[in-house]
Amino acid sequence: VRRVLGWLVLLFGVLLVAGGTTVAVFLGPDDRASTGPHRLTSAGYAILTAPDAFQYGGVDVELDVEPQGRGQAPDVFLGLAHVVDAEDYLGGSPHTRIDTVSIPWDLTTTQVEGERSVTTAPDDLDWWLTRDLGDDPVVDFPLDDEPVTAVLMNVDATPGVQADLRASLVRPGGFVGGIAVAVIGVGVTGLSRTRLVRGDSRPGRRRTGRLSRRGDRSPNSHESRRSG
Amino acid sequence: MSRWSTGRLMAATTATVATMVSAAGCSVVDRDVPETAGKPAIRAAEAASLVEQYDIARSRADASLDADQLAELEAGALLRIDRGLYFQQRELGLATTPVQLDQTTSLIAGSFEEYPLWFVTVNKLVDSQEQVAAVFVRRTSTAPWLVTEAPRLAQSTELGRPEVASDGSAIVFDPVTGRWSDGTTVERGFAQQLIDDYAAMLTDPGAPGAEQFAADSFVEQMRQLAQAQPGGVDFRQQWQADTVRHVVRLSDGGVLIFATLVRTDQYTVQPRSSLDFAELPASAYLPKPLRASARLDYRHQVLMLVPSSGKPLVIGQHGGLIGAAGS
Numbered sequence: 001v002r003r004v005l006g007w008l009v010l011l012f013g014v015l016l017v018a019g020g021t022t023v024a025v026f027l028g029p030d031d032r033a034s035t036g037p038h039r040l041t042s043a044g045y046a047i048l049t050a051p052d053a054f055q056y057g058g059v060d061v062e063l064d065v066e067p068q069g070r071g072q073a074p075d076v077f078l079g080l081a082h083v084v085d086a087e088d089y090l091g092g093s094p095h096t097r098i099d100t101v102s103i104p105w106d107l108t109t110t111q112v113e114g115e116r117s118v119t120t121a122p123d124d125l126d127w128w129l130t131r132d133l134g135d136d137p138v139v140d141f142p143l144d145d146e147p148v149t150a151v152l153m154n155v156d157a158t159p160g161v162q163a164d165l166r167a168s169l170v171r172p173g174g175f176v177g178g179i180a181v182a183v184i185g186v187g188v189t190g191l192s193r194t195r196l197v198r199g200d201s202r203p204g205r206r207r208t209g210r211l212s213r214r215g216d217r218s219p220n221s222h223e224s225r226r227s228g
Numbered sequence: 229m230s231r232w233s234t235g236r237l238m239a240a241t242t243a244t245v246a247t248m249v250s251a252a253g254c255s256v257v258d259r260d261v262p263e264t265a266g267k268p269a270i271r272a273a274e275a276a277s278l279v280e281q282y283d284i285a286r287s288r289a290d291a292s293l294d295a296d297q298l299a300e301l302e303a304g305a306l307l308r309i310d311r312g313l314y315f316q317q318r319e320l321g322l323a324t325t326p327v328q329l330d331q332t333t334s335l336i337a338g339s340f341e342e343y344p345l346w347f348v349t350v351n352k353l354v355d356s357q358e359q360v361a362a363v364f365v366r367r368t369s370t371a372p373w374l375v376t377e378a379p380r381l382a383q384s385t386e387l388g389r390p391e392v393a394s395d396g397s398a399i400v401f402d403p404v405t406g407r408w409s410d411g412t413t414v415e416r417g418f419a420q421q422l423i424d425d426y427a428a429m430l431t432d433p434g435a436p437g438a439e440q441f442a443a444d445s446f447v448e449q450m451r452q453l454a455q456a457q458p459g460g461v462d463f464r465q466q467w468q469a470d471t472v473r474h475v476v477r478l479s480d481g482g483v484l485i486f487a488t489l490v491r492t493d494q495y496t497v498q499p500r501s502s503l504d505f506a507e508l509p510a511s512a513y514l515p516k517p518l519r520a521s522a523r524l525d526y527r528h529q530v531l532m533l534v535p536s537s538g539k540p541l542v543i544g545q546h547g548g549l550i551g552a553a554g555s
Contacts, residue, residue: 082267083265083267084266084267084340084341084342084343085267085369086369087342088342088343088368088369089369089370119370120370124370125369125370127369146265147265
């Protein structure tokens with residue numbers, strides 16, 4: 001049994017090394033994994049994410065957009081809203097919905113048809129959870145279980161949105177944490193390996209094990225347990 | 229160290245790693261976004277700011293009796309009532325008492341899956357023995373918050389503690405679906421039926437369902453007004469209930485219903501008689517004595533308490549004359 005547990009600990013240590021190293025390499029010293037720029041285009045009034053577009057939580061997301069388009073591109077608005085507010089604001093109007101976001105980068109989108117015009121500029125509204133606008137707006141927010149949606153629009157709420165998006169997953173302390181986990185994994189691996197090798201080469205320990213298997217009432221067994 | 233069993237070693241290692249991983253915040257978890265999730269109507273700090281803005285703007289409107297400014301703060305029957313008061317004060321040169329809100333003593337805010345959003349604040353009124361339960365409504369995401377109901381309560385009146393959900397939002401009723409915000413259902417029109425019965429009882433004390441209500445001060449006051457009519461005229465008063473939209477459940481099982489009542493006073497002047505509203509608010513609309521008939525339109529906003537045991541009663545009201553016609 002001890003040999004099996006020893007091998008399990010060794011495997012555990014190896015997994016810690018692999019996992020910690022992967023996290024550290026994935027995030028890098030700046031604690032973020034970035035992708036982009038990716039071109040986003042909609043003929044409608046907005047590009048927005050479905051509430052469950054990001055499937056993983058426990059990290060922060062940073063979105064950084066740069067307006068694009070022929071001629072002089074209008075400034076864009078980037079905001080995060082509760083889905084109740086966003087649906088009331090943009091529901092019934094044509095827009096593009098991002099249904100899923102897969103890392104490193106794959107989107108599934110739906111073109112939502114609609115007749116309603118959006119007449120109120122997004123920056124005139126007070127319910128945004130976070131927002132930014134201009135020629136390089138940036139917002140960041142935690143991915144928790146709140147039903148929120150990220151919304152990209154032209155600042156004047158005109159249809160036809162085009163921008164390049166850079167997305168980053170941010171985990172403060174993730175790089176150091178990954179290295180720490182890997183170091184601990186190295187320690188666990190080394191320790192378990194030492195134990196396995198030492199356990200194999202110590203006949204006394206093996207004998208004690210055999211004695212203890214005879215029964216708890218043997219004097220050697222009692223002695224063995226007391227010393228252990 | 230050599231005496232450690234493998235099990236202990238593993239347990240110690242696991243605990244250490246778990247602590248380190250938690251501290252480093254490396255945990256990435258599946259998100260569990262609910263399919264239908266309500267949004268709290270407002271947070272306490274935002275409500276406090278809104279009340280403060282309303283108070284400042286309302287004082288400014290009261291000082292100038294400017295109905296246009298009032299329309300940026302209020303809507304519905306409340307706007308009609310307060311606009312009527314402005315008109316009467318201006319026409320009759322009456323002294324004005326600005327509405328000034330003191331500290332908020334209670335905030336009742338539900339959670340909503342769609343607009344309109346609404347919440348209630350209870351505030352003491354400065355230099356007054358009354359408090360006001362103001363219903364703020366936001367009809368759409370692009371509309372401003374407006375006060376639509378504002379029944380006044382005696383300083384000593386307590387609304388009771390609203391029942392709250394696990395997220396701290398008050399349990400409110402959707403009269404369209406018949407559903408409370410915690411998902412429980414009741415008869416869809418229960419609140420509307422109560423207010424309809426109350427209005428019928430005001431019109432006729434012997435109306436069916438009149439016995440279910442306690443004899444509250446609002447009923448007494450309206451009966452006294454109806455009886456104090458001049459001679460030489462036939463008087464008829466009718467009451468109707470407006471659509472009920474705002475209902476709150478209390479933690480003790482009681483219910484608060486905000487409602488607007490439509491009151492119509494009709495006068496038929498008998499031959500060789502006349503009707504004169506001199507020194508009454510109606511004289512702002514009807515300054516000269518009348519020989520034939522008159523019709524006065526009022527709105528009264530009431531707050532009805534349906535206790536967990538006992539008869540429903542009105543615990544607050546705000547009302548006034550909104551228009552009049554006669555000949």
